[in-house]
Amino acid sequence: MPATEVFEGDFSYGAAESRSGGRSVSLSIFANRSHLRSTLRDDVVAAGLRVLAAGPLQDLLDAPSRPLGDVVLIDCPQLDGQTVAALAELDQRAACSGTRLIVSTTIEALDPVFACMDQSMPTLLVDPNRAERVLALGRVLAEFPTARLRELSEDDRLMLLRLHDQISQISERMEQLAPRRDVEPSVPAFSFPVAAVCHDAERGSGAERAPRPPLPDARLIRSLIRQRQIRARFFDGELFSDPAWDMLLDLTAARVEQKRVSVTSLCIASGVPPTTALRWIGQMVEAGLFFRVCDDSDRRRAFIELTDKAIDAMARYFAENSLAAPIPV
Numbered sequence: 001m002p003a004t005e006v007f008e009g010d011f012s013y014g015a016a017e018s019r020s021g022g023r024s025v026s027l028s029i030f031a032n033r034s035h036l037r038s039t040l041r042d043d044v045v046a047a048g049l050r051v052l053a054a055g056p057l058q059d060l061l062d063a064p065s066r067p068l069g070d071v072v073l074i075d076c077p078q079l080d081g082q083t084v085a086a087l088a089e090l091d092q093r094a095a096c097s098g099t100r101l102i103v104s105t106t107i108e109a110l111d112p113v114f115a116c117m118d119q120s121m122p123t124l125l126v127d128p129n130r131a132e133r134v135l136a137l138g139r140v141l142a143e144f145p146t147a148r149l150r151e152l153s154e155d156d157r158l159m160l161l162r163l164h165d166q167i168s169q170i171s172e173r174m175e176q177l178a179p180r181r182d183v184e185p186s187v188p189a190f191s192f193p194v195a196a197v198c199h200d201a202e203r204g205s206g207a208e209r210a211p212r213p214p215l216p217d218a219r220l221i222r223s224l225i226r227q228r229q230i231r232a233r234f235f236d237g238e239l240f241s242d243p244a245w246d247m248l249l250d251l252t253a254a255r256v257e258q259k260r261v262s263v264t265s266l267c268i269a270s271g272v273p274p275t276t277a278l279r280w281i282g283q284m285v286e287a288g289l290f291f292r293v294c295d296d297s298d299r300r301r302a303f304i305e306l307t308d309k310a311i312d313a314m315a316r317y318f319a320e321n322s323l324a325a326p327i328p329v
Contacts, residue, residue: 026069095119115302126274213319243270
């Protein structure tokens with residue numbers, strides 16, 4: 001494999017300064033496909049970002065002390081033992097340094113990628129096109145903490161404006177070429193306060209509440225899911241796209257059935273493209289409705305479950321819903 005291309009010289013993380021003063025935004029690219037590395041670098045440079053280095057995934061293992069920068073773009077359509085190790089190492093480094101990760105993969109490799117990257121809260125993309133990668137980069141930069149944005153130079157503020165324009169133009173082209181109405185998670189619209197999602201911690205709140213009603217029979221929930229799927233045969237599915245509710249129903253049924261749900265399975269249940277579903281899952285985690293559970297027997301797998309808060313809400317919803325009548329045996 002080719003050696004990593006270093007574009008900014010040999011310097012320590014955070015040392016790069018722009019002409020107008022202030023620390024500049026820096027970025028690294030790791031992908032085994034050379035043509036993709038070249039495309040990613042072209043887009044990053046066009047947006048005005050500094051590229052620290054670009055190379056194959058193996059370089060994450062060969063040069064563990066290499067500066068990462070503010071953002072790292074990674075492409076891993078296939079996984080082997082070395083790649084999993086590289087991603088896990090990168091995940092830990094990013095969690096400690098505050099580096100933001102954007103990881104593209106395939107639906108086949110999604111579960112192990114999701115499982116081995118549980119520290120840094122990376123942005124995951126599934127089979128993305130060029131526009132989706134640029135949009136993801138724009139979202140990540142927009143989410144930078146305010147304190148870090150204040151450190152940016154005037155050059156980098158102009159870069160962010162330029163990137164925003166670039167994203168807007170790409171979005172308009174996508175709408176013209178293939179109009180679609182994928183539902184995107186926006187500012188949290190749930191009536192749950194955002195909190196650190198810790199399943200065990202929730203149980204220790206000690207709050208006085210009325211006893212939780214039991215969840216309905218799983219057959220009822222699966223029936224509701226089937227009705228929603230059948231509806232899509234006769235109407236445009238985008239008219240009724242509601243990935244948050246579809247995932248809540250699927251996880252509630254799995255809870256009653258005492259089954260575990262993988263992130264890939266939940267993406268399928270959402271009824272929207274996997275990358276969109278992953279953003280919704282992240283939003284539901286932030287809202288305190290979902291949490292991830294690692295498989296103790298296989299660290300390459302992780303599952304999504306409802307928090308106590310979500311279970312309580314779903315139980316009370318069905319208890320007040322007339323549809324939740326007992327199913328005749």
